Amino acid sequence: DQQVKQNSPSLSVQEGRISILNCDYTNSMFDYFLWYKKYPAEGPTFLISISSIKDKNEDGRFTVFLNKSAKHLSLHIVPSQPGDSAVYFCAATAMRQNFVFGPGTRLSVLP
Amino acid sequence: DAGITQSPRHKVTETGTPVTLRCHQTENHRYMYWYRQDPGHGLRLIHYSYGVKDTDKGEVSDGYSVSRSKTEDFLLTLESATSSQTSVYFCAISDDSSYNSPLHFGNGTRLTVT
Numbered sequence: 001d002q003q004v005k006q007n008s009p010s011l012s013v014q015e016g017r018i019s020i021l022n023c024d025y026t027n028s029m030f031d032y033f034l035w036y037k038k039y040p041a042e043g044p045t046f047l048i049s050i051s052s053i054k055d056k057n058e059d060g061r062f063t064v065f066l067n068k069s070a071k072h073l074s075l076h077i078v079p080s081q082p083g084d085s086a087v088y089f090c091a092a093t094a095m096r097q098n099f100v101f102g103p104g105t106r107l108s109v110l111p
Numbered sequence: 112d113a114g115i116t117q118s119p120r121h122k123v124t125e126t127g128t129p130v131t132l133r134c135h136q137t138e139n140h141r142y143m144y145w146y147r148q149d150p151g152h153g154l155r156l157i158h159y160s161y162g163v164k165d166t167d168k169g170e171v172s173d174g175y176s177v178s179r180s181k182t183e184d185f186l187l188t189l190e191s192a193t194s195s196q197t198s199v200y201f202c203a204i205s206d207d208s209s210y211n212s213p214l215h216f217g218n219g220t221r222l223t224v225t
Contacts, residue, residue: 004153032211043115043201043216044154051211089153091214096205097161098169099144099214101153 003027004092006102014110019077021105023090026071030092034099035064035075038087047088048075080109114138115217117202123223130189132220134202136182142205143185144214145169145177147198154201160185161207192224 005024013019021035031052036044050057050064050073057064063076077084090102114137124130134143141162146154146169156169158177166177174196176188189196199221203214 006153034213036216041218043203043218046213046215049211049213091154096142096210097159097167098156099203101146101155103151103153 001026002102003030004090004100004102006088006090006105008105009103010106010108012108012110013080015082016079019075019080019084019107019109021075021077021088021090021107023073023075023102024071025073025092027092027094027100028071029094030100032093032096033064033066033073034091034093035062036089036091036101037084038089038104044089077107080107082109082111085109115202115204115215117200117217117220119220120218121221123225124192125225126193127191130192130222132187132200132202132222134185134187134217136185136202136204138204138206138215139182140204141182141207143179144203144205145175145185145187146201146203146216147171148201148219149198157187157200189222192222194224196222197224198222 034049035047038044066073087104093099116135118133144159145157155171160166160179202217206212
């Protein structure tokens with residue numbers, strides 16, 4: 001039973017437009033949420049995070065939104081660039097011993 | 112890049128043989144983790160460590176053991192490799208100086224069990 005779900009295995013977006021990646025979770029104890037980007041043959045790279053006391057966090061082109069009542073978070077990338085093409089993982093944790101990851105969404109940014 | 116080195120980067124081994132993967136960090140972080148990545152599953156925690164000689168199991172720990180004799184090294188051992196352990200293995204570290212600290216990952220070890 002997956003505690004963190006990313007229901008879109010893939011997403012294609014035109015360069016310059018907004019990319020929106022979605023993530024749903026089931027465990028109401030999760031209080032820290034993260035997004036990672038992964039290129040082939042490399043390890044996941046930390047992008048941005050948000051704690052449960054906030055509903056939005058911004059870092060440059062990346063913004064994460066958290067809706068606790070819906071147990072949903074999303075990552076917005078504006079504007080999207082070809083270099084953003086990668087697999088994106090959503091992760092969540094409650095006790096910091098275990099960070100639970102979703103299955104990933106493959107983003108393709110088309111020139 | 113966080114100072115994390117995984118070795119080997121690639122390994123092919125036969126069913127039933129023991130295998131040890133190594134993770135070395137230069138950040139002096141207390142927390143270290145081993146994850147495996149498989150299609151459709153994301154990353155799943157195998158074992159983690161919160162200090163020298165302090166380790167605990169994750170959600171997919173069966174068939175794996177770990178050891179941490181020094182802060183900088185975290186070893187993952189497959190006692191008797193099986194084909195179901197063919198995967199990409201990632202080591203991660205976390206800074207415990209802040210409660211909300213992200214994981215930082217190494218570049219992975221691709222293990223194939225034939």
